[in-house]
Amino acid sequence: MKVPLLDLSEQNQSLRPEIEAALGRVLDSNGFILGAEVAALEKELAAYCGTKHAVACASGTDALLLALMAFDIGPGDEVITTPYSFFATVSAVTRLGARPVFVDIDPRTYNLDVSQIESRITERTRAIQPVHLYGQCADMSELRPIAEKYGIPLVEDAAQAIGAEEHGVRAGAMSEIGCFSFYPSKNLGGMGDGGFMTTGDDALAHKLNALRVHGSFERYYHKWVGLNSRLDGFQGAVLRVKLPHLDGWSERRQANAARYRRLFADAGLTEQVILPFERDDCRHIYNQFVIRVPEKRDELRQFLAENGVGTDIYYPVSLHLQECFAYLGYRAGDFPESEKASRETLAIPVFPELKEAQQDYVVEKIAEFFG
Numbered sequence: 412m413k414v415p416l417l418d419l420s421e422q423n424q425s426l427r428p429e430i431e432a433a434l435g436r437v438l439d440s441n442g443f444i445l446g447a448e449v450a451a452l453e454k455e456l457a458a459y460c461g462t463k464h465a466v467a468c469a470s471g472t473d474a475l476l477l478a479l480m481a482f483d484i485g486p487g488d489e490v491i492t493t494p495y496s497f498f499a500t501v502s503a504v505t506r507l508g509a510r511p512v513f514v515d516i517d518p519r520t521y522n523l524d525v526s527q528i529e530s531r532i533t534e535r536t537r538a539i540q541p542v543h544l545y546g547q548c549a550d551m552s553e554l555r556p557i558a559e560k561y562g563i564p565l566v567e568d569a570a571q572a573i574g575a576e577e578h579g580v581r582a583g584a585m586s587e588i589g590c591f592s593f594y595p596s597k598n599l600g601g602m603g604d605g606g607f608m609t610t611g612d613d614a615l616a617h618k619l620n621a622l623r624v625h626g627s628f629e630r631y632y633h634k635w636v637g638l639n640s641r642l643d644g645f646q647g648a649v650l651r652v653k654l655p656h657l658d659g660w661s662e663r664r665q666a667n668a669a670r671y672r673r674l675f676a677d678a679g680l681t682e683q684v685i686l687p688f689e690r691d692d693c694r695h696i697y698n699q700f701v702i703r704v705p706e707k708r709d710e711l712r713q714f715l716a717e718n719g720v721g722t723d724i725y726y727p728v729s730l731h732l733q734e735c736f737a738y739l740g741y742r743a744g745d746f747p748e749s750e751k752a753s754r755e756t757l758a759i760p761v762f763p764e765l766k767e768a769q770q771d772y773v774v775e776k777i778a779e780f781f782g
């Protein structure tokens with residue numbers, strides 16, 4: 412049996428007629444850059460996230476960059492964030508010449524350990540950037556009062572967390588700016604690169620709208636040096652076809668996650684495999700189902716690969732140890748929980764169209780490895 416980590420073919424085939432019709436509309440209208448489809452998508456995304464504004468851009472990476480640019484972050488500034496995330500979380504900070512100040516993660520959720528944040532705030536701290544890793548929100552209800560106390564804006568990296576909630580509030584609606592990605596592996600994936608930002612603040616929305624088109628409101632008049640970071644009409648059209656299905660897909664991921672819990676318990680693997688921790692009163696959308704394997708993670712991964720099961724490691728290198736960030740002066744041992752997670756985590760298939768037989772097989776093979 413083959414169980415890929417992610418297989419989009421069933422999803423795409425089921426929507427094929429609608430997607431082709433939507434692409435045809437763009438072809439007929441010549442609305443290739445932003446345009447009517449993207450404008451409509453932005454309204455739908457704002458409604459979905461429960462925010463006043465949504466501003467589309469070319470990628471999740473750019474969303475993070477544009478968000479920090481909206482606060483004029485640059486050399487001499489510090490941004491507090493996590494070392495256990497995708498690279499773009501931190502490259503957005505360093506790309507602007509600012510310094511990432513890392514705080515270790517909570518080993519249960521893999522998100523920022525909020526209790527460590529206050530001690531890292533200095534007069535140079537210009538933003539705090541939590542990541543909602545794997546589709547579960549960081550502890551925003553603890554974080555927000557700290558940010559408010561010091562008057563520091565929050566920028567959510569919600570790239571993996573569209574539709575995730577904490578106490579009924581959606582990702583992207585818990586901060587000054589939320590940043591999202593349409594990379595195909597996200598719960599709402601495009602057919603290429605794309606991203607968007609959310610905000611409840613009119614002035615920030617206005618600025619983000621300009622920053623994504625070279626910092627101009629009126630063509631050839633530039634208020635800021637922005638980026639060329641626009642979502643194209645084809646992506647907008649495809650994403651509008653997909654958005655109404657998003658909740659159904661996320662519910663299937665949740666059902667798969669719940670089923671894994673039963674299967675792992677029945678297989679008696681609770682020592683060898685630590686299952687994802689779910690925070691109370693939160694909606695985890697399971698962009699990834701990540702198990703912790705304290706012993707022999709790499710050997711298990713190899714064994715699963717030999718048996719046709721796709722897995723991945725998010726992420727194998729803690730960001731403070733990346734070669735390109737050596738100049739920051741961090742060392743191995745500085746963030747022990749992040750480093751430990753990079754040695755122990757393993758993402759297994761949880762995509763919506765995963766079949767029960769495939770799931771059974773994944774757990775059987777893990778049991779066989781440890782048995």
Ligand SMILES: *Cc1c(COP(=O)(O)O)cnc(C)c1O
Nearest residue numbers: 470471472497499570571592594
């Ligand atoms: C995917 C992702 C990004 C970057 O998004 P792109 O659209 O690939 O640029 C940033 N942060 C996190 C946590 C991500 O998972």
